[in-house]
Amino acid sequence: MKKIAIVGLSVVLSACVSSEYVTDVSSESHREEYRTAKVEKPLLSQPQVTEQNVQANVVKMSPKAEKQVVKMTPKTAKPAVSITPPSSKQQAKNARFGYTIQVVAVGNQLKVDQFARKLPQHEQPIWENFKVVNGTKWYTILFGDYATRSEAQAAIAQLPADFRTLKPFVKSIDAIKNSAYPKLNKLN
Numbered sequence: 001m002k003k004i005a006i007v008g009l010s011v012v013l014s015a016c017v018s019s020e021y022v023t024d025v026s027s028e029s030h031r032e033e034y035r036t037a038k039v040e041k042p043l044l045s046q047p048q049v050t051e052q053n054v055q056a057n058v059v060k061m062s063p064k065a066e067k068q069v070v071k072m073t074p075k076t077a078k079p080a081v082s083i084t085p086p087s088s089k090q091q092a093k094n095a096r097f098g099y100t101i102q103v104v105a106v107g108n109q110l111k112v113d114q115f116a117r118k119l120p121q122h123e124q125p126i127w128e129n130f131k132v133v134n135g136t137k138w139y140t141i142l143f144g145d146y147a148t149r150s151e152a153q154a155a156i157a158q159l160p161a162d163f164r165t166l167k168p169f170v171k172s173i174d175a176i177k178n179s180a181y182p183k184l185n186k187l188n
Contacts, residue, residue, distance in 0.1 A: 097173040099152040100127070100142045103159070104166050112139045116187045118162065119143055124155075126188045131181035142171070142184070 104115055112128050119126055124144035131138050143159070146152035152170040159168065176182060 097177060099146045099149050099170050100173050100176075101144050101152055101156055101159070101168045102171045103141045103143050103163050103168045105138050105140045107137060107139070109139060112141060112187075115141050118160065120160075121188055125186055127184045127186055129176060129181065130183050130185075131179075142176075143168075145173070 103119070106112055106115065116126050116128070119141075127142040129140045129142060131140070144152065144155055146155060149170050149172075156164065156168050156170070176184065
C-alpha cells in the first residue's frame with residue numbers, strides 16, 4: 001500500500017513539472033454603447049418675460065395700519081371669586097385635626113378605665129389609642145382637642161395634680177391619624 005501511494009504521488013508531481021500543462025482559461029470583454037436622443041424643442045414652453053408681463057403680475061402691498069389699544073372697563077364690578085363657607089358635608093369630609101394631650105400609657109384595658117374616670121368628663125373629649133410596640137401592647141389615654149400646640153400646652157397645667165406628675169405631653173392628632181396605629185376610640 002505504501003508503494004502505491006509513493007508511485008501515485010510521484011506521478012502527480014511529475015505532471016506539475018512538465019511543460020505541456022494546458023489550461024482552459026478564456027476571457028471576453030464586453031462594451032455597451034448608449035445613444036443619446038436629440039432634443040429639438042423644450043418640453044414646457046415658458047412665455048417670454050417682458051417688462052409688461054412683470055408689471056401685470058406684481059402684487060402691490062401697502063403697509064399694515066398700526067393696531068390701536070383700547071382699554072375696556074367692566075360694566076359692573078363683580079368680585080372675581082366669591083368665598084363661601086364649607087358645607088357640613090365638606091367639613092365632615094375634611095375634619096380638622098388639632099392637638100391633644102397624651103396623659104398616660106398603660107398595659108391593660110382595666111387601667112385605661114380607671115384613669116379615664118379621673119379625668120374631667122365634660123370639658124374635653126377623652127380617647128384611647130391601642131398600639132403594639134416591640135411586641136408589647138400599649139393603651140394610651142389622650143385628653144382634649146386643641147387648635148394649637150400652645151393651647152394644648154397650657155391645658156396641661158389645668159389637669160389634676162395626679163396627671164401632671166405623670167408628665168403628659170402634647171401630641172398631634174394628625175400624626176396619630178397618619179401613624180401605623182390610628183385606632184382612636186372615644187371614651188366619653
